[in-house]
Amino acid sequence: MTGETASFLSQSELCDFQSAIIIKKADEISHKEADKSKIAQKIFYYVRDQIPFNATLNIFQKASKSITQKVIDYCNKVNVHLALLKARNIPGRLHYVKVKRERLKGIIPNIMYNKIPDPIGHYYCECYIHDKWVASEAIYDIGFYRGMIKKGITSEKQLPTIDWDGENDLVLLKELIVEDIGIYKNIDDIIENELSKYAYPPKIFCKIFDWSARIGSNRRTNKIRKTNN
Numbered sequence: 001m002t003g004e005t006a007s008f009l010s011q012s013e014l015c016d017f018q019s020a021i022i023i024k025k026a027d028e029i030s031h032k033e034a035d036k037s038k039i040a041q042k043i044f045y046y047v048r049d050q051i052p053f054n055a056t057l058n059i060f061q062k063a064s065k066s067i068t069q070k071v072i073d074y075c076n077k078v079n080v081h082l083a084l085l086k087a088r089n090i091p092g093r094l095h096y097v098k099v100k101r102e103r104l105k106g107i108i109p110n111i112m113y114n115k116i117p118d119p120i121g122h123y124y125c126e127c128y129i130h131d132k133w134v135a136s137e138a139i140y141d142i143g144f145y146r147g148m149i150k151k152g153i154t155s156e157k158q159l160p161t162i163d164w165d166g167e168n169d170l171v172l173l174k175e176l177i178v179e180d181i182g183i184y185k186n187i188d189d190i191i192e193n194e195l196s197k198y199a200y201p202p203k204i205f206c207k208i209f210d211w212s213a214r215i216g217s218n219r220r221t222n223k224i225r226k227t228n229n
Contacts, residue, residue, distance in 0.1 A: 005091050005128055006091065007185070008086075008091035008092060008093050008128065008185055009086055009089065009091050009092075010185060010186075011086070012185070012186040012187070012188040012189075013062070013188055014060070014061065014062050014063065014079060014186065014187050014188050014191075015062075015063055015079055015082055015083050015086070015186045015187060015188070016062045016063055016064050016083065017063065017082075017083035017084070017086040017087045018087075019062075019063075019064035021064050021067060021068065022063055022064055022067065022080075022083050022084060022087050023087050025067060025084065025087075026043065026084045026087035026088050027087075027088075029042050029043055029046045029084065030042050030043065030088055036090055036129045036130070037129045037130060037166040037167060038166060039088050039090065040085060040090055040127050040129055040134075040136065040166055041164060041165075041166035043081065043084045043085055043088070044081070044136045044138050044164050044166075045138075045164075046084070047077060047080060047081040047084065047138045048138035048139075048140070048141055048142070048162065049141045049142050049143075050141075051067075051072065051077045051080060051141070052070075052071070052141050052143075052144065052218075052221065052225075053074055053077070053139055053140050053141055053144045053221055054071050054072060054073060054074065054214070054217040054218060054221050055073060055074060055104070055107060055108050055217050055221075056071065056072065056073040056210055056213040056214045056217050057073070057201065057205075057206040057209060057210045057213040058073065058076075058206045058207050058210035058213075059073050059075040059076055059187075059191070059206070060191070060203050060206060060207070061076050061079075063076075063079050063080045063082070063083035063084075064083075066079065066080050067080050067083075071214045071217065071218045072214075074139045075123075075187065077138070077139060078094065078123060078124065078125055078138075078139065078187070079186075079187045081125045081136075081138055082094065082125050082186070082187070085125070085127050090127050090128065090129065091127065091128035092125060092126065092127050092128070093125075093126050093133070093183050093184065093185055094123045094124070094125060094126070094183070094184045094185075094186065094187065094190060095123060095124055095125075095126050095135065095180075095182075095183055095184075096121065096122075096123045096181040096182060096183070096184055096190055096194060097121075097122055097123070097124075097173075097177045097179060097180050097181055098119040098120065098121055098122070098177070098178050098179040098181065099119055099120060099122045099173045099176040099177050099178065100118060100119055100176040100178060101113070101116055101117070101118040101119065101120045102176065103153070103154065103173060103176060104116070104120075105153070106151065106152075106153045106224075107148075107153065107220065107221070107224070108217075108220070109216070109220075119178045119179065121181075121190075121194055121195070121197075122173060123184070123187075123190060124136075124137035124139070124171060124172070124173075125137065125138065126183075129166070130167070134167065134168065134169055135169040135170055135171045136164050136166075136170055137170050137171055137172045137173075138162075138164070139172065140162050140172060141225075142162065143225040144221055144224060144225050145159070145162050146225075147224035147225045147226070147227040148224060150227045151224055151227045153224070158175060159172060181194070
C-alpha cells in the first residue's frame with residue numbers, strides 16, 4: 001500500500017469508521033477472514049441486503065448513526081459501506097458521476113422526480129484490493145432489485161446483475177452515466193463541493209422533515225419489493 005493509497009483510510013466527520021459501533025459491526029461481518037477481497041465481498045453483501053434501499057432527505061448523518069437505523073437514504077448507505085471497509089483497513093473512496101435521472105422514476109414521488117436535475121449527481125464505493133481500485137456498488141438490495149425488474153422500472157438487459165465477485169468492477173448505473181466528475185475521499189467533501197451546486201434543501205429542513213420522507217420512502221420501496229412476491 002502506497003502513501004497515497006493509505007490516505008484513503010482517513011476518517012471524516014460523517015465517515016466516522018473509528019467509532020466502536022462501526023468497528024464491531026465490521027468485525028462481525030468479516031469474522032476471522034483475512035483475505036482482503038473476501039472481507040470486502042462480505043461487507044458488500046451485508047450493506048447490499050441488510051441496509052434496504054431508500055431515498056429520503058437527511059444525507060447528513062454519521063455512519064455510526066446510520067448503521068443503527070432501519071431506514072436511511074441510499075447516500076448514507078454508501079457512506080456506511082465506505083466506513084465498514086476502512087474499519088477493516090481496506091482503503092475506500094467515492095466515485096462521483098452524473099447520471100440520467102430516469103432510474104428514479106417510479107421510485108420517488110412524481111412531484112419530487114420532476115424537480116430534481118437531469119442529469120443528477122450520484123456516487124458509488126470503490127475499494128483498494130490486490131493492488132488495484134475496484135468498484136463495488138451496493139445500493140440496491142436483492143428484494144428491491146427483483147421488484148424493480150418485475151415492475152418494469154428497469155430490466156435485466158439494463159441491469160443484468162447486482163452481484164459482486166470481489167475482483168471486478170460493479171457499477172450499477174453505468175449505462176446512465178453522462179459525466180465522470182472524479183474521486184472523493186469521503187461524503188463530506190462531496191456535500192461541500194458538489195451538493196451546493198444543486199437546489200438541495202437546507203440541512204436543518206432535511207433533519208426536521210426526514211421522518212416524513214423516511215415513512216413515505218419505506219412504504220414505496222416495500223411496495224416495490226412485494227411486487228416480487
